[in-house]
Amino acid sequence: MIKNYIKTAWRNIWKSKVFSAINIFGLAVGMAACIVIVLFVYYEKSFDSMHTKNIYRVNEVQKFEGMAASQKVALSMFPMGPTLKAEFPQIKNFTRIRWQQKFPVNLGLKKVYMPQVFFVDSTFLKMFDFKLLRGDRETALLKPHSVVLTEDAAKKIFGSQDPIGKTITNYGRDTVTYAVTGILANVPKNSQLQFDCLFSFSSIFKPNMFTNWGGNWLNTYLELTPGTDIKALEKKFPAYLEKYKGKDGPKGYELFLLSLKDVHANSADIGLDYINYQKFDKHITNLFSVIGIIVLVIACINFINLSTARSAERAKEVGVRKSIGAGRLQLAMQFLGETVLLSFIALVLAAVLVALVLPYINNLSQRDISLPLQNNMALIVVIIASTIMVGIISGIYPAMFLSSFQPVKVLKGVAVSGTNSRFSLRNILVVGQFTSAIILMIATVLVIRQLKFMQHKDPGFSREQVVNIPLNQTASSKYNLLKQELTSSTLIQGVTASQDILGSHLDQTGISFKLGDSPLRQLTSTLLVVDNNYLDLYKIKLAMGKNFSSDTSTLWREYIINEALAKELMKDHKGKPISALIGQRFGFDSLGVIKGIVKDFNFNSLHYKIETMFLVNGNGFGQMSVKVNGSRAKEAIAFIQSTWMKQFPDVPFEYQFLDDHFNEVYRVDNQVSTVVSILAGLIIIVSCLGLFGLASYSAEKRVKEIGVRKVLGASVQNIVLLLSGNFVKLVLIANVIAWPIALYIMNKWLQDFAYRVDIDWWMFALAGLTSIVIAFATVSFQAIKAAVANPVKSLRSE
Structure with missing residues (x-):
């Protein structure tokens, strides 16, 4: 009996090649997305699992x-x-x-x-x-x-x-x-x-x-x-x-x-976490998991929709089988067997897709994820069990629906598809599909816009054509000589140095401040030790006061503070202007003076608000910044390297453009943006596959009606609107549901950023219009094909 079920299942799959192909490809895409995300989650959760102690x-x-x-x-x-x-x-x-x-x-x-x-x-x-x-x-x-x-x-x-x-x-x-x-x-x-x-x-x-x-x-x-x-x-x-x-x-x-x-996964809000390799927020991992499951669920929805839509084709088969003694359970098992067989075929295709995309995923995530099937029987069992479960979930409703047909009615030719109700399960599922797709489209637009905002917002300093070179103790001790040689070339527009690189989480330290006769105040602020021309090279603007002097006797004696620190220092002296800070005592054990106040600039990523900070003209630098001639950047790098090797033949020359450093700062944000975009695309593709299948079947079932309408004078445009109208209405309903959900989710997500874009109405309008255009284009392909067909052929049997 089981062998007969398998044969029958295979014949039905082969008989309806188009619908089977849509189901198999849709399920394969959903399975592949889930498998990749499961592998990613498994890899993330495996961090530090090799250690057994508490x-x-x-x-x-x-x-x-x-x-x-x-x-x-x-x-x-x-x-x-x-x-x-x-x-x-x-x-x-x-x-x-x-x-x-x-x-x-x-x-x-x-x-x-x-x-x-x-x-x-x-x-x-x-x-x-x-x-x-x-x-x-x-x-x-x-x-x-x-x-x-x-x-x-x-x-x-x-x-x-x-x-x-x-x-x-x-x-x-x-x-x-x-x-x-x-x-x-x-x-x-x-x-x-x-x-x-x-x-x-x-x-x-x-x-x-x-x-x-x-x-x-x-x-x-x-x-x-x-x-x-x-x-x-x-x-x-x-x-x-x-x-x-x-x-x-x-x-x-x-x-x-x-x-x-x-x-590894729970330190997103912990700073100065220098040795937490590939630190990744577990909430993002969970988000990927949810979206991956949505892709698979939508693929299952496609199967349910197409199977119930094709119910009339299977009605006579059910009627004949029941009339010769087949029970409802037997029929249900047969239909479930078909969906499980489809799932295993989809699994094979999904495995091929996973093998093709894993190298790209590894390159994107900078990880070493693999499909560990060898010597991992547990994973094989999980994959097989999940495939059977997907088949059962996809097929349980169609199996119960098809096996419930009454043989007397179906053999008399009474219509059984009966799923054109405004609130039919098929319509509800289509709305659910596109609701998910629209939410992800809005999320994708907002995530990309927020990322571009962070990357292109003016941070308050210039980072164009700036090359950062790490200095060890030997190189730091000869910094002035290196600076002199580099600035002698027209390839170099400026050289300065600091103890750390902008965009890093700068160190904080205790500092003292004394305003006139007021008591000495102890506080903590961010510190940046710099060369005297640091503000000039980075084009950091002074709000008031003067820049550092070039007199070496002033090292560690002159300080420039940002506006945030100026406000903090003056909070107990509200009757005095900010300018009163210029020349006041400030510094470490031996107090120096405040030389100037710079406008606030984002020395950290835009995930963080601008904190209080001060710059001191010192020495013992860890980073050298070289501004190169942009039109001759390659020549400039070669010149810097030759100068470096002449001074330090035993010290490797390493450099990084500051823009590349900030790309690394926003690496995780870039990864999230790319993955969300890919998953949104997959949901749209799978949803469109479902619409394509439903539109194909709808056009096929209404071929005689279309023929009659054409004979009576209906235009191609009229017929396209007739066949497409219901699907477009469903997508409009999906927009109404998706917009408030997307607004709530994205508001929550943006709270993680100190500086963020606004959620504008046009993002929702763009996602809505895109979803309607995609749905209309998908359905219209089949509608136009049916509309331009010769009505003589469709009416020949009448």
Whole structure:
């Protein structure tokens, strides 16, 4: 019997090739979208799954005098690890991580740069389960000047030599030699901690670190006993801070814990999160999941619509089968079998589509996602079970509907399709399809517009043709000489430097201020150490006062503040003008003077409001900014490189255009925009496939009516409007439903941006008009085909 069902199912699929092709392709697109999103979600949720211990990261909430709002940061203080362990028995162990990028390592005359290294406590390998190939977890990082290398790092430095016991040297302020004590397997890509080498933290210990409760410059991880009540433990942290930092401690800081397995996806609102590799907001992941499911549901809706629309063709078959003894359950099983068979055919096509698009998805998301079918029986079972479920969900209504036909009526030729009611399920499903498509069209327009707004809004400084070059200690010490040589060329329009690059999350620091005879005020603000011509190169506008002087005796003595900080400083002196700040005492331990006030500019991304900040003319820079001649950019880069190599032959030359840096700042926003656009397109395509099928069937069933109308004088335009009108009405209804839903969703989404576009009426009108045009074009193709057909052929049998 099952064999007979399969044969019958296949014959019906082959008999209705067009409808079967529409169903199969629609289901395949929906399945492919879901499979890709499931693989993405699986990859995201697999981050740090290789670690088995109960590990949490210590985070801070900082709210200091002078800050507009509190901020969460991933950083912590050096003494926190050991003191937390000493205070709370729930804490079994701790480890701290201090990261460093572009770390130079020397082996004799060979110099190699490691992209990122960690200085860690000896407990690091005891807490984290990174695979140690050689060495002892207990002792590998116990002694000062020890280093554990990854496989790739070992090959990069030592080639085919055995690295264990050999030494490498780092030439910085001090020359330090490290002994290789272990080799790790390469760090998996789905680890938030990405590194090339682990150096023993004790190698850089200094006495003042142990009592420094003011500096946040590392990450602290705690291993907790299983079953620890996290909320109860966090409630004890204020008393802990007061004990170790004094009574003022809790006023500026709060501590909270975040599970290691949640750090990757739950840190969207945590700043200064430097070593959280490929950090991605879980809400965006969930959004992708919802949209992917919508694509699949719409594909299932297509099947339901087309199957019920074709009910008249199957009516006589049902009548004959019932008249010779077939039961309703048997018929329902047959129709369900057809949908399940269609689902498996669609699965094969979906697998092909997934294989084709995965390289593009990996390039877009910068991930290494694959379809892990080999040795993954659980995934195979899930895919097969899901395919059967999709087949059942798609076919259960058509199966129940078709199997309910009464044989007496259908064999007499009584109409059974009966689905032209204004509120029929078919119409409701079409409205649902286009409601989803219209919401996503509006979302796509708004997401792209917001992204373009962030990328093109005037940030208050010029970033065109600016090249940023990282400076190590050697290059920083010769910055003035490098600047002099570069500016001697007409290819270079200017050179300046700073301790960090705009668009990064700049450091905050404590600062003092004294206005006249008023008491000294302590507050916290964002700091940017710059060269004296920084404002000129970046075209940052002065609101009042003067720029930095070129006199080197004024280094670290002159300050320029932004308007936000000026307002903060004057909030207790409302009777005085802002200009009264010029020349006032301001700075670190030895107060300098406020030289000028700059207009507010967006030194961070537009996700954040402009905070208070000050610039100080200093030295010891980490970034050099070179403004090049735009028409001769390639020549300028070549000249900078040759000048660099002449001064620093052993230091690799690296550069990045500031525009490229900001593209990286908005990388996740770009990814979201692209994915939402793709998924919106898929929903539109699948919805149009359904309309195309329904329009084809409608035209086929009304072929004689169309013939009669043409004989009586109806024009092609009249017939096209007749066949298209109902579908266009359904799309109009979908617009009415979609617009308020889209308005609510997009309002919620825009709240994540400090600076955002307005939601204008034309976005809804554009999405509505586009949906109507697409629906009309889809239906009109079949309507015109029917309208221009020769009526003689359609009426020949009458």
